[in-house]
């Protein structure tokens with residue numbers, strides 16, 4: 001009797017998120033980030049970072065990170081939407097349509113990854129008893145997200161490289177914010193990872209390592225965006 005074929009066993013289209021690193025690699029990633037200068041942020045990025053620093057403090061905090069994570073998934077949503085438009089347009093060209101669809105799948109995976117970051121930060125905010133106001137943590141993130149979403153898809157339609165560059169700057173900012181925060185708070189190395197989302201995101205040796213892992217995810221997002229500045233048709 002032949003072996004039954006397991007239909008669907010190897011057709012997962014879900015790309016895995018950025019790699020989860022062991023503790024030693026996470027510490028090394030922190031030192032790499034701190035030794036790397038920030039990118040030169042353009043006008044649009046500074047239009048978001050400056051009010052965020054004024055309203056939420058220049059120093060990192062779990063509340064500031066939760067706010068930034070609300071905004072972080074926005075360009076991926078915009079690219080997903082534009083991707084479906086492109087898919088429709090190129091429906092008759094299967095190779096190109098397939099490449100567009102691969103990017104849609106990637107954009108969805110990155111949204112999920114940013115969503116885990118947000119859930120983890122919200123959990124840390126609540127565990128630390130930090131307060132979030134309706135105006136600063138609901139209304140303003142929504143307004144900034146609204147701005148960022150429309151800027152992302154308009155830039156993408158004009159020139160995709162501009163949209164990827166803006167996201168790379170946002171991700172570079174996030175990577176440095178997380179790693180600088182860990183460096184400034186050595187006590188987090190002695191605080192156990194609460195593991196609230198361990199099943200979905202992994203479990204780490206400490207809150208510091210959890211934050212380092214998120215910082216490393218942001219680096220991977222940045223490098224992906226920088227790589228994609230190369231045109232799709234190229």
Ligand SMILES: [Fe+2]
Nearest residue numbers: 069072114117
């Ligand atoms: Fe993030």
Ligand SMILES: [Fe+2]
Nearest residue numbers: 072171218221
């Ligand atoms: Fe990110």
